[in-house]
Amino acid sequence: MAADFWASTQRRYWQFSKEQLAELRDKLDNEDKTLVQQCPLPDRRLLSHFFNTQLVKLGKRMPIRQQAIATAQVYIRRFYIKVPIRQTNPYIVMATALYLACKMEESPQHIRVVVGEASAVWSGSEHLPTKPSFADQQDVIPLDVSKLGEFEFYLISEMNSQLIVHHPYRTLQELQSTLNLAPDEISLAWSVINDHYMTDLPLLNPPHVIAVSAIFLALTLKPTQGGLQATIATAAALSNTPQLSKNTSSADNRAPDMTSNKVQNFVAWLAEGEVDIKAVVDCSQEIISLYEVLEQYKETTCKEQIAACMKKRGLV
Amino acid sequence: MSGPNNPPSAAATARLSVAQGSSLKRSVQAAFDESSDPKKMPANSYTSKVRVLDKYKVIGFISSGTYGRVYKAVGLNGQSGEFAIKKFKPDKEGEMIQYTGISQSACREMALCSELSHPNVINLVEIILEDKCIFMVFEYAEHDLLQIIQHHTQPTRHPIPASAIKSILFQLLNGLYYLHSSWVLHRDLKPANIMVTSRGEVRIGDLGLARLFYKPLHSLFNGDKVVVTIWYRAPELLLGSKHYTPAVDLWAVGCIFAELLSLRPIFKGEEAKLDNKKTVPFQRSQMQKIVDVLGLPTVEKWPNLVHHVDYGNLGHLTPLGPRLPPSENGRCAGLEAWYWNTLRTSNYEANLNAGTPGPQGLDLLSKLLEWDPAKRLTAEDALQHPYFSANGDKVSANCFEGMSAQYPHRRVSQDDNDIRTSSLPGTKRNGLPDDTFAGRPTKRLKD
Numbered sequence: 167m168a169a170d171f172w173a174s175t176q177r178r179y180w181q182f183s184k185e186q187l188a189e190l191r192d193k194l195d196n197e198d199k200t201l202v203q204q205c206p207l208p209d210r211r212l213l214s215h216f217f218n219t220q221l222v223k224l225g226k227r228m229p230i231r232q233q234a235i236a237t238a239q240v241y242i243r244r245f246y247i248k249v250p251i252r253q254t255n256p257y258i259v260m261a262t263a264l265y266l267a268c269k270m271e272e273s274p275q276h277i278r279v280v281v282g283e284a285s286a287v288w289s290g291s292e293h294l295p296t297k298p299s300f301a302d303q304q305d306v307i308p309l310d311v312s313k314l315g316e317f318e319f320y321l322i323s324e325m326n327s328q329l330i331v332h333h334p335y336r337t338l339q340e341l342q343s344t345l346n347l348a349p350d351e352i353s354l355a356w357s358v359i360n361d362h363y364m365t366d367l368p369l370l371n372p373p374h375v376i377a378v379s380a381i382f383l384a385l386t387l388k389p390t391q392g393g394l395q396a397t398i399a400t401a402a403a404l405s406n407t408p409q410l411s412k413n414t415s416s417a418d419n420r421a422p423d424m425t426s427n428k429v430q431n432f433v434a435w436l437a438e439g440e441v442d443i444k445a446v447v448d449c450s451q452e453i454i455s456l457y458e459v460l461e462q463y464k465e466t467t468c469k470e471q472i473a474a475c476m477k478k479r480g481l482v
Numbered sequence: 483m484s485g486p487n488n489p490p491s492a493a494a495t496a497r498l499s500v501a502q503g504s505s506l507k508r509s510v511q512a513a514f515d516e517s518s519d520p521k522k523m524p525a526n527s528y529t530s531k532v533r534v535l536d537k538y539k540v541i542g543f544i545s546s547g548t549y550g551r552v553y554k555a556v557g558l559n560g561q562s563g564e565f566a567i568k569k570f571k572p573d574k575e576g577e578m579i580q581y582t583g584i585s586q587s588a589c590r591e592m593a594l595c596s597e598l599s600h601p602n603v604i605n606l607v608e609i610i611l612e613d614k615c616i617f618m619v620f621e622y623a624e625h626d627l628l629q630i631i632q633h634h635t636q637p638t639r640h641p642i643p644a645s646a647i648k649s650i651l652f653q654l655l656n657g658l659y660y661l662h663s664s665w666v667l668h669r670d671l672k673p674a675n676i677m678v679t680s681r682g683e684v685r686i687g688d689l690g691l692a693r694l695f696y697k698p699l700h701s702l703f704n705g706d707k708v709v710v711t712i713w714y715r716a717p718e719l720l721l722g723s724k725h726y727t728p729a730v731d732l733w734a735v736g737c738i739f740a741e742l743l744s745l746r747p748i749f750k751g752e753e754a755k756l757d758n759k760k761t762v763p764f765q766r767s768q769m770q771k772i773v774d775v776l777g778l779p780t781v782e783k784w785p786n787l788v789h790h791v792d793y794g795n796l797g798h799l800t801p802l803g804p805r806l807p808p809s810e811n812g813r814c815a816g817l818e819a820w821y822w823n824t825l826r827t828s829n830y831e832a833n834l835n836a837g838t839p840g841p842q843g844l845d846l847l848s849k850l851l852e853w854d855p856a857k858r859l860t861a862e863d864a865l866q867h868p869y870f871s872a873n874g875d876k877v878s879a880n881c882f883e884g885m886s887a888q889y890p891h892r893r894v895s896q897d898d899n900d901i902r903t904s905s906l907p908g909t910k911r912n913g914l915p916d917d918t919f920a921g922r923p924t925k926r927l928k929d
Contacts, residue, residue: 170664175596269586270593272693277583315581319611320528322584322592327609329593330694 171372175328180244182369187247194250201252205475208468211459213251214364216468217242220260220287227283228275230268232360237267237331239363241321247369248324252475257288262317270329277311334359337377345381345432355384358453365456371445378441379449385429530612537610538565538619542894549588549690554622554894564622565607569615579614588616591690594666602657604677604687623677623685625889627738631673633889635745641828644837647742649881650676652870653684654735659861661686662728668692671734672714673741682880695728710734712753712768717779718855720765720772722791729855732864736850743839744824748775764795776851777802777816784854817848842869 171177182190195202207213221235241263261284268275322329338355341347347355358380362368367376436443538555545552550571557563570588595606595618607619627650634642654676661668670691677685691710710719716733718726740748751768778801781787802816821844825831830838846869852858859867870877882889 173597173599265583266589269584269589274586311583312581315583316528316614318584319530319581319614323528323530323611327592327596329589330597 171332171374174330174332175326176330176332177372179326179328180369181372184366184370187366187369190247194247197250198252201250201478205252205471205478207251207471207475209459209462210366211364211456212463213468213472214239214243215460215463216465216472217256217260218364219465220257221264224261224264224280224284224287227287228268228279229273230264230275231271231273233333233335234264234267234271234273236333236335236360236363237271238263240331240368241267241325241329243363243366243369245321245324252479255476256472257284258313258317259321260284262314262321265314266318266321266329270331277314281311281314332373334362334373334377334380337374338380341377341381345435346428347381347384351381351384351428354387355380358383358387361456362449362453364460365452367449367452371449375442375445375449378436379446379453382432382436382446383450383453385432528611530610532608532610532612534567534610534612534617537561538567540567542896544892544894549585554892555619566620566622568618568620570618571615581614584616587690590693591688592616592618594689594692594694598661598664598666598689600657600660602653602684602686603660604685604689620687621679621685623687624680624892625678626687626892627673627676627678627742629892630678630889631741631745639745639828641830641833641836642742642745643835643885644830644839644843645875645878645884646881647739647839648870648875649682649878649883650678650684650742651735651739652865652877653879653881654686654738655861655864657684657686658731658735659865661692662731662861665694666692667695667728668731668734669710671731671738672711673738676738678881682878682882684881712751712765713737713747713749715765715768716855717769717772717853718790720769721787721793721796722762722764723855724791727855728860729858732850732858732861733855735861735864736847739843739847739850740820740824743821743830743843744828748820764792766795766798769796770799773799773802775802775816775820776814776853779853784857786854786856814848814851817851818844821847839869840872842867842872845869 208216218235218239221238225235238260242259245259245263261280265275265277265280268280335356338352338359342352355377359376362376362380436446537558538561539558540553540555542554543551544554544566550569553567553569555565555567557565570585592609595604596609599605604623605621607621610617610619630642634640658668658671666689668686668689668691670688671686675686675688677687679685710716710730714734714737716726716730719730737748749768749771751765751771754763754765754767756762778796778799779787787793825838830836846859846864846867849859849867850864878884
């Protein structure tokens with residue numbers, strides 16, 4: 167069913183275990199080991215953050231909703247477990263993914279507009295290596311509708327025409343009243359969901375698990391409640407208490423913010439529900455470590471390494 | 483059944499095809515052969531891993547529309563069975579076929595068909611993207627409702643057995659219930675889009691206009707200004723409703739039910755074309771046809787009526803004359819008269835073999851052709867209607883059950899225009915000597 171995650175192609179074909187993902191990527195890397203060594207690329211999360219930033223930049227030039235950007239990010243992640251990143255021009259991948267995502271999220275943009283705006287955003291030497299020899303290079307994305315159109319075929323084909331993506335935003339909205347979430351908590355959870363597209367979580371977990379994790383982080387990450395460290399402690403407490411409903415008080419000792427009424431309600435709801443608590447804890451920890459990794463993010467490093475890689479492959 | 487707006491070119495093309503005769507045999511194959519040799523492709527470009535002609539042998543042409551063409555094929559290399567391959571034609575720029583981006587309707591159809599799986603929805607086998615063309619491979623269905631209705635008008639009118647209609651309708655609603663509970667609106671239900679297999683199983687086809695309606699980013703109206711082929715278009719759409727619902731599909735089911743009974747479209751209006759300003763005109767002729775049977779809608783029966791853009795235009799229509807007796811049990815007197823008259827002229831009472839849909843049929847029809855979309859039956863409710871359970875009959879999953887006669891097979895021809903040069907407007911069906919079907923309007927969206 168198109169709107170039922172359990173029967174969806176997303177669940178049937180695009181959910182993996184961490185081990186499966188690692189295996190798929192090792193296989194891609196082994197296709198050309200020398201290239202992988204010669205063209206170092208940043209940590210996948212840093213690279214994903216770069217993609218995210220670029221998509222948001224491009225999206226701002228057109229009327230595009232967040233959900234289309236989210237779908238585009240999922241497309242890119244799916245594509246790059248089938249195709250080695252070093253064999254592609256990531257700018258074309260990004261522009262095409264966004265173009266297709268806009269159509270699928272029912273806010274279509276004309277292909278000329280996407281190509282035009284992409285060229286404008288990524289024009290000039292900004293995205294090319296800073297060495298002088300590259301100064302007069304052409305743009306990273308050719309201003310060419312047929313190139314994007316051709317790449318769309320490639321993208322759809324690698325995804326087996328499975329283009330409908332289920333997002334956690336819907337579960338978040340559905341849980342708003344159940345969990346009595348305040349507007350600031352919703353918006354915090356919303357941005358956590360936005361951020362999770364920089365991780366592998368969309369390929370590892372069903373959207374409702376992500377949504378519940380985002381709510382958990384929103385309730386515990388609030389600046390007034392001790393921030394990151396407290397959340398880590400809470401997550402640890404959660405993972406160590408298999409029978410939550412009986413043990414919520416013991417968790418209180420470890421994490422002070424568990425005393426918050428809302429968090430307690432949330433934990434109680436979690437305990438009686440059918441959501442996989444271990445998965446929620448894993449997700450939350452994944453997102454927390456994303457925030458830690460992102461502290462090392464440097465946009466220029468990403469740009470330069472991608473540019474060097476494309477140069478090496480003659481893709482520019 | 484000559485239609486009001488025959489696209490003359492379609493009939494002309496049909497005659498042309500016949501005249502060209504056997505030399506066209508090659509061109510069916512040619513439509514697929516144009517795929518270029520992957521070895522010749524320049525580096526760094528897209529080539530399909532799967533080639534259509536490696537897996538399927540094309541044996542003929544079925545139909546064409548604005549989207550492209552449908553071919554009949556058989557599987558190769560141990561893949562048994564028959565298939566319908568829908569080829570989306572790429573846009574052309576000058577002489578060269580270029581990648582210009584896939585239309586939104588093709589994207590929707592590819593994505594939705596990949597997700598959906600139900601015995602009453604057409605089954606997608608695979609999608610092959612090869613050399614600028616999209617090939618959607620479907621299971622083959624031998625018949626469709628338009629063809630079945632047509633068969634019953636020749637050589638003389640003879641009714642479709644009531645039990646067959648009951649089975650068709652039940653399966654259609656069952657498929658529609660699945661679509662709606664999957665948050666999919668079909669938006670183009672009409673006899674030509676309802677397939678029937680040789681085993682009598684109904685399959686809803688052509689999801690080219692279908693879309694998800696769960697919390698759309700924009701109002702559904704903004705996305706596509708015009709939906710549903712005019713004769714099957716629900717009154718709220720004709721009146722310019724901004725927020726429409728799955729109820730539009732149920733109106734179309736009502737129209738199809740009526741057409742199965744009478745073998746003619748019940749509301750056969752003429753479409754007012756979009757003017758140059760691209761504003762949607764009031765579909766006066768179509769609305770008048772509905773009013774001719776149902777009478778004018780009233781605010782008492784349809785409170786939201788006044789909020790429709792074209793509410794004011796209703797005053798320009800000719801109301802149903804006072805010749806009809808007042809309605810009993812709240813039912814629309816005009817429809818009641820239409821129904822019993824249809825049953826009589828279609829020989830349902832006299833023809834014992836055909837059985838009769840009876841008073842329960844009228845009740846179901848009137849609840850499907852309900853003005854107010856909020857009161858119209860849902861697919862789920864319609865499946866529970868006594869029409870399907872009366873007399874303790876079980877509805878057969880084979881709509882041909884108990885029928886001695888067989889319907890003729892879908893006509894498949896070797897005729898095809900060279901796909902590289904054709905730019906056929908409108909819809910064309912293979913093997914029709916006249917404009918019988920060309921008269922039927924189609925509704926496709928500009929993307």
